[in-house]
Amino acid sequence: MAAKRNKSKPFNIVVVAQGGRLQYEAALFAASLRHFDQGFKGRLFVAEPQPGPRWPDDPRIDSAAVRKLLVEELGAEILPFVSHHFGADYPYGNKIEALRALPEGEPFVFFDSDTLVTGALSALPFDFSRPSASMRREGTWPEVPLYGPGYGGIWKSLYDKFGLAFEPSLDLSQPDEYWRRYLYFNAGWFFGACGPSFGARFEEYALAIRDDAPDALACQELDPWLDQVALPLVIHSFGGGRPGPELDGLDGDVTCHWRVMSLLYARESDRVVEALAEVTAPNKIKKVLKEYEPFKRLIFQSKGERARALFDREKLPRKEQAIRNQLKRENLWMR
Template sequence: MATIQNILIVAQDGRLQYEALLFAASLRHFPENRALRLVVAEPQPGPLWADDPRISRPAIRRELRALGADIVPLHSKAFGARYPQGNKLEALALLPKGEPFAFFDTDTLITGPISDVVAGPPTASQLVEPTWPREPLYGPSLADIWGALYDRFGLDMAPTLDTRFGADDWRRYMYFNAGWFTGTCPRCMGARLLDYAAQIERDPPPDLATQTLFPWLDQIALPLAIAAEGGGRRDTGLDGPKSLHYRALPEVYAYGSDHAVGVLETVTRAPHLWDIFNQHVAFRRMIFKENGPVLRQIMVGRPKPLTYWARRKAIMDAGHWVR
């Protein structure tokens, strides 16, 4: 069976450029991943950006290239600074047509070989929380809201339902975390995602009248595009042993496996990289000032909170939140 060939991330000035370097270093840490093509989409200055969004640290640019990354300009036409999460949708057009791909948010640590991820029907991360939609007290129901979206784009919702759960349970409806997703043709999927997102923003179905679209727009469009491309829920290993979507470095220490912590510390302490990572406050405090191991000791044995905001509060209460 065919496997993923191209890996895509979006990197820009600020925190994301350091996360991008960590992603690339952890990807190449595993020899099996060294043949994968890594494309780093770099937003360019333009009317949708008030400031220059490009990678500002020459050392990071140099090391990304040394790790085999192709840094490709991304000229934002749809979202830009007003909705940075949406830039991933445009970035898909930078990948070769018809070649299997995986997109990752930069706040992802690769923790194993991903060169063997099967390029089957499109799928995405199932490590998701019930962030959207919020069911109004007097309706419409979850079934009505999702049904209206599937109807808008001429899609059949029935095959996407997880019938283990009832109609009032959010898990019944296909909803993904957009931290990673895969597909067989990035240009087809990117065009579909952009079209769906634009239509939902510009003219949402009446059943969405009570819903907030931002910052969830990419995650609203994603299951619809995956369904349209013939995909769905599928186990790739990217939600488990192969990668960790950490969102903020303290989460790796608080809730990650010993293996994930080991990968993080090994790649960031590499002689040619540690001084770069040390220049960002989160890396400096958690790794080089060793607050991470202290946090890990505090959190040992505590249950992992179910939501990001609860995990963040637990880490803040322990005095070690930084991003």
């Protein structure tokens, strides 16, 4: 039934782009969405920060070819937004402030620009009344200090700060004081029922944590983790939580959050690499993406295949840093 509701009421998709790397990532995302989900009926927004005091340089898309490809060929809508609170000092805040510019009352799915669509995204049964986010994460935050507080004390202090019930957020199948017990997401994708409402609360919580954190966070680093600290609180406040198995296609066979193109070649499945080749084959896509040197070398000059040949996907190093180090030794680490 949920899938049928999605068909009768399309949702919007939003990614962020600005001058430099992100504009080419957004173009690749848009191209992959159009290639693999021709049934998508919603609006594709490419949110673009505007010049202002939070940006020392103009942050807008600076490639005319990228802008033309996005708008004229791929049907994206450029969505300008103003950086009131974050900007260059915390560019991850783009995903927070961009949501305020989305259409009021319309469901949305946010994706980091370094995501490849590999299947029919619009066929997934999103329940926008119960927001959620990506579980493809590691225990990156908090770093529990030697003498405490522990995970429970740190997270509970945040729920208490915003008047949220802590106990319902716990995964009781996980041991006490193990990071997976506590609601924590990767902010690479998340969704909700209304962009401006979600964004307003996300902004409120993030600023309150940044500017007036509970004492339990005294030893905690919030850069770059601020968005991922605030996100579970926002989702919980709207009645959401961990995604169910019906959304396994996200970070699965429908989308891939590749993060760094060298890592895509090193560790993602054959299907993802094949999908990337399909999406980037048309000349109208290729000629634009080749403006960006890492894409040019990895995708179109076979450096990606060299990187892939270094690793056995069935026996990858346990730590990502080991993969990075090997790629760097071979001069194949490119963002």
